Amino acid sequence: MGRQLIKFIGALLLFLPFGSVQGQEEEVSQAYWVHEDLVKPSMVSEYEKTVKELLNLLKTHEIQITGWIALNTYDASYSFVSPIKSMADINHQVFIELSEKAGKETVSEIFKRMDKCYDTELDYVIHLDKELTYMPNGITLTPEGENFRTMHWLYVSPGNRAVVKEHMIAVKDLFTRKGSPVHYRVYRSGFGADGEHYLVAIAAKDALHYASRSLENDELLGDVGQSVMSDLLSSLLKYKQKQGEIRPDLKYAPN
Missing domain, CATH: 3.30.70.100 (Alpha-Beta Plaits)
Known part of the structure; x- marks a missing residue:
């Protein structure tokens, strides 16, 4: 051959x-x-x-x-x-x-x-992780009319795996209690991935829609939201973000 x-x-x-x-x-x-x-x-x-x-x-x-x-x-x-x-x-x-x-x-x-x-x-x-995903209206990869994407990569060290998951659960619980307008899907890295990580994908109509909804969410979650997110970010090995469609x-x- x-x-x-x-x-x-x-x-x-x-x-x-x-x-x-x-x-x-x-x-x-x-x-x-x-x-x-x-x-x-x-x-x-x-x-x-x-x-x-x-x-x-x-x-x-x-x-x-x-x-x-x-x-x-x-x-x-x-x-x-x-x-x-x-x-x-x-x-x-x-x-x-x-x-x-x-x-x-x-x-x-x-x-x-x-x-x-x-x-x-x-x-x-x-791997799509339904346990950590927050999509109260039903899980779909392609919400209608929302082709813009913001992706957050949350890298995890093996020794901190359980702690990071606890913080991910805390974020979802807060979003659920507050009825957050920001819906997201969570994926776990698998075979061949660039290090162990969670991928959080957020859909929106465009960059302006994403930004305005994020501000609305920040106001809704308040100081508690900032604390929960800070706990998550501080537990990570590293973090990166990309946008696309x-x-x-x-x-x-x-x-």
């Missing part, structure tokens, strides 16, 4: 069996496979054009065993998120089927052009 074919197969591992996202969200803890491309800023237009070519190819040939939602953060990172039941759900059949229907050379050429747009690609697993135009959902 030649090196180009090995690279071709590796690139296609980002495509995984796609179940009903809403149905799977009813489970206690849903796992997701994330493929992330760290795109060169100068290549963003070319990258998006190439991804859309791939989407058209999948739609044209009615590939049914793969799908994802797409997230684009403002540092030119693109993440493709697919629900899985286990690591065994990684299925090579999708690129075999696509190559058979569209032609191996056609598909390979798309990925060669895509590869030129980034130097780093990542693959890892995260869900990209419906880069999503793939089979019929």
